[in-house]
Amino acid sequence: xxxxxxxxxxxxxxxxxxxxxxxxxxxxxxxxxxxxxxxxxxxxxxxxxxxxxxxxxxxxxxxxxxxxxxxxxxxxxxxxxxxxxxxxxxxxxxxxxxxxxxxxxxxxxxxxxxxxxxxxxxxxxxxxxxxxxxxxxxxxxxxxxxxxxxxxxxxxxxxxxxxxxxxxxxxxxxxxxxxxxxxxxxxxxxxxxxxxxxxxxxxxxxxxxxxxxxxxxxxxxxxxxxxxxxxxxxxxxxxxxxxxxxxxxxxxxxxxxxxxxxxxxxxxxxxxxxxxxxxxxxxxxxxxxxxxxxxxxxxxxxxxxxxxxxxxxxx
Numbered sequence: 621x622x623x624x625x626x627x628x629x630x631x632x633x634x635x636x637x638x639x640x641x642x643x644x645x646x647x648x649x650x651x652x653x654x655x656x657x658x659x660x661x662x663x664x665x666x667x668x669x670x671x672x673x674x675x676x677x678x679x680x681x682x683x684x685x686x687x688x689x690x691x692x693x694x695x696x697x698x699x700x701x702x703x704x705x706x707x708x709x710x711x712x713x714x715x716x717x718x719x720x721x722x723x724x725x726x727x728x729x730x731x732x733x734x735x736x737x738x739x740x741x742x743x744x745x746x747x748x749x750x751x752x753x754x755x756x757x758x759x760x761x762x763x764x765x766x767x768x769x770x771x772x773x774x775x776x777x778x779x780x781x782x783x784x785x786x787x788x789x790x791x792x793x794x795x796x797x798x799x800x801x802x803x804x805x806x807x808x809x810x811x812x813x814x815x816x817x818x819x820x821x822x823x824x825x826x827x828x829x830x831x832x833x834x835x836x837x838x839x840x841x842x843x844x845x846x847x848x849x850x851x852x853x854x855x856x857x858x859x860x861x862x863x864x865x866x867x868x869x870x871x872x873x874x875x876x877x878x879x880x881x882x883x884x885x886x887x888x889x890x891x892x893x894x895x896x897x898x899x900x901x902x903x904x905x906x907x908x909x910x911x912x913x914x915x916x917x918x919x920x921x922x923x924x925x926x927x928x929x930x931x932x933x934x935x
Contacts, residue, residue: 621659621662621663623691623692623695624655625655625656625658625659626688626691626692627645627692628641628645628647628652628655628656628659629656629659629667629681629684629685629688630685630688630689630692631644631645631652632652632656632668632675632677632685633677633681633682633685636674636675636676636677637674637675638652638653638675656668663684665678665680666678666680666681667680667681667684667685668681689758689759690758690759692759693758693759693760694759696759697759697897697898697899700762700898700899700900701899707739709737709739709740709903710739710740710741711740711741712740712741712742712743712762713740713741713742713743713762713763713900713907714743714745714760714761714762714763715742715743715744715745715761715762715763715764715765716745716746716747716751716752716755716756716761716763716764716765717744717745717746717747717752717764717765717766718746718747718748718749718752718765718766718767718819718820719746719747719748719819719844719845720815720819720820720821720844720845720862720865721765721767721862721864721890722744722746722765723845724862724864724865724867724870725765725864726744727869728864728914728918729911729914730742732910732911732913732914733907733910736910737907745761748818748819748820749766749767749819749820750818752764752766753766753770753772753775753893756775756893756894756895757772757774757775757895759895762894762898762900762904763892763893763894763900763904763907764892764893764894765780765890765891765892765893765911766820766890766891766893767820767821767824767888767889767890767891768888768889768890768891769889770891770893774895774896774897775893775894775895775896776893776894776895776896776898776901777891777892777893778891778892778893778904778905778908779889779890779891780890780891780892780908780911780912781889781890781911781912781914781919782887782888782889782890782919783862783863783864783887783888783889783890783919784862784863784880784881784885784886784887784919784921785824785825785828785860785861785862785863785881785885785886785887785888786860786861786863786866786878786879786880786881786921787802787807787858787859787860787861787878787879787881788848788849788852788858788859788860788861788876788877788878788879789852789858789876789877789879790852790853790855790858790875790876790877791875791876791877792855793858793877795858795877795879796877796879798879800882801879801880801881801882801883802879802880802881802882803881803882804828804831804832804881804882804886805832805833806832807828807829807832807833807834808832808833808834809833809834809835810832810834810835810858811834811835811836811837811838811857812825812829812834812835812836812837812857812858812859812860813837813840813842813848813851813852813856813857813858813859814826814836814837814841814842814848814859815841815842815843815844815845815848816841816842816843817841820888821845821860821862821888824886824888825859825860827886828860828886831886837856837857840856840857845861845862845865848861849861849865849873849876850873852873852875852876853873853874853875853876854875855875860886861878862888863918863919863920863921864918864919866878866921867918878921880921885921892904892907892908892911
């Protein structure tokens with residue numbers, strides 16, 4: 621048994637297809653199939669059920685593939701220790717980030733990383749929170765940017781910043797004509813547009829709704845934050861937007877009026893997260909400090925929030 625064969629088995633477990641697993645492993649399909657068969661012969665057990673249309677791992681195969689991921693992750697950790705010892709600011713950093721933060725944080729973060737760590741190769745993965753956590757556990761990612769709280773004992777979290785929410789309403793909505801900051805209880809009996817299941821922003825917005833006595837608009841769940849924004853512009857309803865999503869380089873959207881909340885404003889807490897066993901902890905603490913050095917104005921919604929819309933007077 622060798623590490624190459626474990627890589628092939630893990631690739632087959634992930635892709636459930638010999639051709640795609642071979643392509644991901646940069647070998648021919650016959651080569652991968654032959655090595656998997658040799659591994660089965662060596663272990664004396666069947667790892668794969670071969671059917672005409674798809675590949676299924678046996679129960680034993682799934683368990684061995686799970687353990688193989690751990691072995692390969694440890695090998696990567698060994699290589700990372702050596703690399704970081706030689707040059708802690710070079711090499712690759714695999715960073716996972718969830719979709720309602722990535723497009724809005726990364727335009728600010730990436731230039732800062734290039735400035736402070738010019739030899740670092742930053743590999744970005746945009747996935748929902750549960751997938752980022754799983755990839756961290758399995759060693760497929762080095763670090764993640766996630767919303768707190770997290771309930772994962774194997775992961776260390778380093779607080780980065782607190783990001784307030786603003787309320788987005790159509791320009792002709794009654795709330796668009798009010799002056800001053802919005803109190804949370806003014807959302808009572810309002811129904812908000814929310815994201816579909818699986819987005820952490822959905823859970824955060826539901827928590828705000830519960831505190832405010834608001835509800836979810838029935839019959840619609842968005843797949844992205846940008847869909848929510850466009851639905852507000854189309855007069856479908858109102859929603860919550862995180863502050864970074866309304867800051868440049870994001871363009872203003874016509875017919876979307878933004879309202880800042882009075883303190884204490886609803887918000888989400890963002891952290892840098894990595895495995896407690898990671899050899900990169902020292903470097904990642906410095907990486908977290910770089911993110912925390914972002915301009916404070918990026919997290920101040922009043923920089924972009926609309927002024928109250930003047931009332932129309934009869935001619």
